[in-house]
Amino acid sequence: xxSVGEACTDLKREYDQCFNRWFAEKFxxxxxxGDPCTETFQKYQRCVQRAIKEKEIPIDGxxxxxxxxxxx
Amino acid sequence: xxxxxCNNTDIRSAWDHVVSAFWQxxxxxxxxxxxxxxxxxREVTVDHRLLTRRLLKKTNRLPRWAERxxxxxxxxxxxxxxxxxxxxxxxxxxxxxWNLNHTTLMSVEERxxxxxxxxxxxxxQLKREAWISSGVYGFSRPIQEFGLARFKSNQVKSMxxxxxxxSNLQGEAPQRLLRDTVKDASEKxxxxxxxLASAATVPKKPQQYV
Numbered sequence: 001x002x003s004v005g006e007a008c009t010d011l012k013r014e015y016d017q018c019f020n021r022w023f024a025e026k027f028x029x030x031x032x033x034g035d036p037c038t039e040t041f042q043k044y045q046r047c048v049q050r051a052i053k054e055k056e057i058p059i060d061g062x063x064x065x066x067x068x069x070x071x072x
Numbered sequence: 073x074x075x076x077x078c079n080n081t082d083i084r085s086a087w088d089h090v091v092s093a094f095w096q097x098x099x100x101x102x103x104x105x106x107x108x109x110x111x112x113x114r115e116v117t118v119d120h121r122l123l124t125r126r127l128l129k130k131t132n133r134l135p136r137w138a139e140r141x142x143x144x145x146x147x148x149x150x151x152x153x154x155x156x157x158x159x160x161x162x163x164x165x166x167x168x169x170w171n172l173n174h175t176t177l178m179s180v181e182e183r184x185x186x187x188x189x190x191x192x193x194x195x196x197q198l199k200r201e202a203w204i205s206s207g208v209y210g211f212s213r214p215i216q217e218f219g220l221a222r223f224k225s226n227q228v229k230s231m232x233x234x235x236x237x238x239s240n241l242q243g244e245a246p247q248r249l250l251r252d253t254v255k256d257a258s259e260k261x262x263x264x265x266x267x268l269a270s271a272a273t274v275p276k277k278p279q280q281y282v
Binding site: 001002003004005008012015016019020023024027028030032035041044045048049052057058059062064065066067068071 | 088091092095096098099106107108109110111112113114116120122123125127129151153155157158160161168170172173181183201203
C-alpha cells in the first residue's frame, strides 16, 4: 500500500512489518516489554508529516475520536 | 437531518485474528478505491490500550448529477481519518472514521465495535453504525440517499477485504467467514420518522460508485 507521501512508502512498509509482528506476538499477548519499532516509526513519521504539510491535508489539530463525543 | 445506519455481522474468526487483519487489510482486491494509507499517530496508554490514527486517501467517483457540486479544478479525492482503540484486556476494538474534506457536500461518520461473539466460540461480532448528512441547500436528501447507498456498497467491499486479509493471515483460501445478521429495523424506523414530504426528486438507484 502506498503512503500519501510518495517518498515515504518504503519507510511505511518497513514500519508496518515491524508493527504487525510486535502487535500479534507481544501486544495482544499482554507483553509490556519495550516497543522495538520506535526508530522505524520516527523515520516514517518525519517523512509522512512533511508530506501532510506540503499537501495541506487538514488533519492538524483534529481531536482524537472527535466526532464520537456527541454520539450515544 | 441525518441518515442513520446500523447493522451487526458475525465474523467467523477469533477476535485476535480480526484485529491483526484489521491493520493488514490494504491493499486487497476490493480496495482499488483506497489510494494511500498511513499511520500518523500511535500510542500505547498506561492501561495498555493502543490508540492509532490512520489517514486514508480514497477516490470519490460520483454520479453525473452530483458532479455539478464540484467546482472545476476542485480536488476529487477524499481524505479520511480512522481513529481506533484496541483494548486487549477487554478484547474490544473500536474505530471511528470520518471524512476530512468535502464535508459540506457530504459528511459520513462511521463507528465500528469488534468484540468476541457472546453466542459463538471463535467468532467476532461487529456492530457498525453510520451517520450521513449533507449540507447542500435544496439537495441534501438525494445526496444523503446516494451517500447511504454508496456506504452500504462500500461496506460489502470492506467486509470482503477484511475476509481476504483474514484468510491470508490464516493461510487458507478465502472462505465464507462472514455471516450477516443484519438488523436494520432501527434504521427504517428512523428514516420513516425523519422523512419529509418533500418534492425533491430522488435519482434512480445509483450504480456502484466509490
